[in-house]
Amino acid sequence: MSDKIVHIGCAAGFAGDRFDASLPMVESLAKHDGPRYLTFEVLAERTLAIAHRERLSNPDLGYSPFLDTYIKPVLGQAIEAGVRIVSNMGAANPRGAARRIKEIAREQGLREITVAVVEGDDLVNAIGESEIRAAKTIEGINIGDREILAANTYLGAFPVAEALASNADVVVTGRVTDPSIVLGPLIHEFGWKEDDWQRLAGGTLAGHLLECGAQVTGGYFADPGFKDVPNLANVGFPIAEVNADAQFVVTKPEGTGGVVDERTIKEQILYEMHDPASYLTADVVLDITGVELVQQGTDRVAVSGARGHPRTQTLKATVSMDGGWLGEGEISYAGPNARKRAELAARVVRERCHDIGIDLPLRVDIIGTLSTFDSIDGELRMRDDFPDDGDYRVRVAVRAPDRETARKVSDEVLSLYCSGPAGGGGVRQQITNRVDTASVLVDRTRVTPLVHVL
Amino acid sequence: MSTTTVRLHELAHARTGDKGNRINISLIPYRPELFEILQQQVTPERVLKLFAHRGADHVERFDLPNLKAMNFVIDNALEGGVNGSLNLDGHGKSLSFLLLSLTVDVPPSLVTG
Numbered sequence: 130m131s132d133k134i135v136h137i138g139c140a141a142g143f144a145g146d147r148f149d150a151s152l153p154m155v156e157s158l159a160k161h162d163g164p165r166y167l168t169f170e171v172l173a174e175r176t177l178a179i180a181h182r183e184r185l186s187n188p189d190l191g192y193s194p195f196l197d198t199y200i201k202p203v204l205g206q207a208i209e210a211g212v213r214i215v216s217n218m219g220a221a222n223p224r225g226a227a228r229r230i231k232e233i234a235r236e237q238g239l240r241e242i243t244v245a246v247v248e249g250d251d252l253v254n255a256i257g258e259s260e261i262r263a264a265k266t267i268e269g270i271n272i273g274d275r276e277i278l279a280a281n282t283y284l285g286a287f288p289v290a291e292a293l294a295s296n297a298d299v300v301v302t303g304r305v306t307d308p309s310i311v312l313g314p315l316i317h318e319f320g321w322k323e324d325d326w327q328r329l330a331g332g333t334l335a336g337h338l339l340e341c342g343a344q345v346t347g348g349y350f351a352d353p354g355f356k357d358v359p360n361l362a363n364v365g366f367p368i369a370e371v372n373a374d375a376q377f378v379v380t381k382p383e384g385t386g387g388v389v390d391e392r393t394i395k396e397q398i399l400y401e402m403h404d405p406a407s408y409l410t411a412d413v414v415l416d417i418t419g420v421e422l423v424q425q426g427t428d429r430v431a432v433s434g435a436r437g438h439p440r441t442q443t444l445k446a447t448v449s450m451d452g453g454w455l456g457e458g459e460i461s462y463a464g465p466n467a468r469k470r471a472e473l474a475a476r477v478v479r480e481r482c483h484d485i486g487i488d489l490p491l492r493v494d495i496i497g498t499l500s501t502f503d504s505i506d507g508e509l510r511m512r513d514d515f516p517d518d519g520d521y522r523v524r525v526a527v528r529a530p531d532r533e534t535a536r537k538v539s540d541e542v543l544s545l546y547c548s549g550p551a552g553g554g555g556v557r558q559q560i561t562n563r564v565d566t567a568s569v570l571v572d573r574t575r576v577t578p579l580v581h582v583l
Numbered sequence: 584m585s586t587t588t589v590r591l592h593e594l595a596h597a598r599t600g601d602k603g604n605r606i607n608i609s610l611i612p613y614r615p616e617l618f619e620i621l622q623q624q625v626t627p628e629r630v631l632k633l634f635a636h637r638g639a640d641h642v643e644r645f646d647l648p649n650l651k652a653m654n655f656v657i658d659n660a661l662e663g664g665v666n667g668s669l670n671l672d673g674h675g676k677s678l679s680f681l682l683l684s685l686t687v688d689v690p691p692s693l694v695t696g
Contacts, residue, residue, distance in 0.1 A: 267603075268603050268604065268664070349598070352596065355592070355596070356596060392596060392611065392613075395609070395611045395650055395652050396596065396597075396598040396609060396611065397598070398650070399598065399600070399607065399609035399611075399647075399652060399654050400598055400600045400609070401600030401601065401602060401607065402600065402607060402654060403602075403605070403607055403645075403654075403656050404645060404656075405645050405647055405654055406645075417647070417650075418647055418649060419649055420649065420650060421649070422650070434649075452666050452667075455669075490669070492669035492670070494671065496671075500671065501670065501671055501672045501677045502677070502678070502681050503636075503670075504636045504637050504638070504662065505662055505669060505670075508636045509636060524671065526669040526671075527669070528667065528669060563666055564666060565666045565667070566603075566666060568603070
């Protein structure tokens with residue numbers, strides 16, 4: 130076995146993650162020899178649906194709206210240090226993203242850079258809309274004649290590796306499985322084959338642990354007095370040091386906050402996992418039941434023992450549809466008898482909605498009692514006896530097919546100002562367009578990933 | 584042997600993940616020797632009861648003796664899933680702490696984080 134180590138960092142775990150996490154990461158990566166990669170995972174299902182709409186109105190757009198924010202601060206340093214960037218920020222328009230990144234390099238006076246794109250995830254192009262509408266969804270949702278905003282197949286890591294083989298400085302993809310942006314570089318560096326299930330499993334596990342950024346390094350973890358995390362405000366994002374057998378160490382840049390230990394790894398290893406013996410991706414079926422963790426000094430945990438089984442014949446695709454409108458309104462009641470005034474406000478809104486002919490399911494929370502844990506019927510709130518005095522906030526929510534109805538319900542909270550119980554204050558209203566998603570399985574022979582170099 | 588009743592929060596940590604209208608919650612004891620006690624007491628039936636008010640209709644528990652951890656997969660607890668739910672926390676991310684509010688009986692010597 131060669132002693133080659135590949136360093137891969139993940140500087141964003143979702144669209145909207147810390148914008149400056151990449152800076153200490155690139156500094157740290159620059160100190161190491163050998164292949165080094167900086168990845169950003171920024172493509173939520175909703176983001177992709179919006180991106181498709183954007184591209185329809187302007188063919189140059191449709192890539193991640195955060196592209197500039199993530200790429201600009203770090204591109205120069207990464208290029209100079211020879212750190213290659215891999216990201217799914219191509220969204221609905223990887224070529225548009227590639228053109229924009231090349232333009233940023235020019236604006237910043239960097240050398241001419243090469244950007245490779247991975248395409249082919251658009252399922253409408255692959256199999257056509259009518260077949261998608263007829264497909265059986267995993268959730269049992271009927272797509273029928275609903276407006277399809279986007280349909281994208283989760284491609285695997287091999288097209289990412291192929292894109293890296295072009296010697297591109299940056300690779301941008303559309304929809305690929307989240308671990309692919311980490312597994313792709315490993316396949317490229319170590320030459321793993323499509324049926325090398327054990328190593329693909331190890332690389333997939335590295336990707337799975339990194340894909341949510343700081344969630345493995347002390348983010349989303351702190352519980353004061355039980356799980357304390359030093360310097361959470363400057364939490365470091367994860368770096369994996371991976372060997373040719375797909376064993377790896379998870380760590381983070383020196384001088385950053387956060388913590389990497391067995392607890393943080395265990396929480397993230399099970400994150401969004403169902404059967405731990407059978408985690409399905411486009412490239413392999415991962416089994417984590419035999420994983421071993423060893424703390425190797427401060428903020429370093431060695432991970433080994435991932436097992437792999439042959440990949441399935443199908444790929445998963447997500448179909449996004451228009452999901453109508455969410456209407457929300459909130460108002461606060463505080464001080465003596467606040468809970469009873471809040472309960473009265475809740476009853477008034479329900480009665481008003483009934484009177485104006487809105488018979489959609491309403492959710493009415495009283496924040497400060499039990500709301501987040503509660504059911505739509507407020508079952509827990511009724512069960513428990515909360516103090517009458519306090520600081521309570523009524524929240525009303527409805528899902529409506531049209532914007533106007535969502536607005537009407539929200540306005541019933543606004544009118545509590547002058548027509549509701551005494552002392553209501555601080556109304557906020559929000560009307561949001563929603564996206565519904567459904568998953569379908571498609572035979573992998575129907576989908577052709579494409580690599581294009583710009 | 585005498586036991587004391589404590590919330591899981593004293594003994595273990597947890598994290599929720601979601602996919603559609605299905606969530607998973609990991610349960611990881613701070614001390615490895617608690618794993619078997621939690622296995623005995625934190626049954627899928629008890630967890631289903633804890634989430635029943637949300638419409639949960641099925642709970643499956645996967646045990647990972649190697650990692651000394653458990654994984655609960657809970658169906659239909661999001662009242663319509665990430666996109667459909669009217670809950671402020673449509674993903675159910677906070678629900679790991681609902682699981683941690685469940686109580687168990689353990690020897691006093693095993694309590695302390």
